Amino acid sequence: MAINLMLPLRVVxxxxxxxxxxxxxxxxxxxxxxxxxxxxxxxxxLIVSPLISL
Numbered sequence: 001m002a003i004n005l006m007l008p009l010r011v012v013x014x015x016x017x018x019x020x021x022x023x024x025x026x027x028x029x030x031x032x033x034x035x036x037x038x039x040x041x042x043x044x045x046l047i048v049s050p051l052i053s054l
């Protein structure tokens with residue numbers, strides 16, 4: 001039973017990781033373009049975390 005459930009959970013994890021990656025990249029781009037300052041370290045961490053998950 002656990003093996004049958006593992007693959008769908010990993011697929012959901014991959015989709016959520018991609019969503020976090022895309023949204024974080026959008027926020028980091030907004031910081032770089034609109035405010036002309038570097039993005040905060042928290043945003044950079046949110047970009048790196050999904051990459052580790054994928």
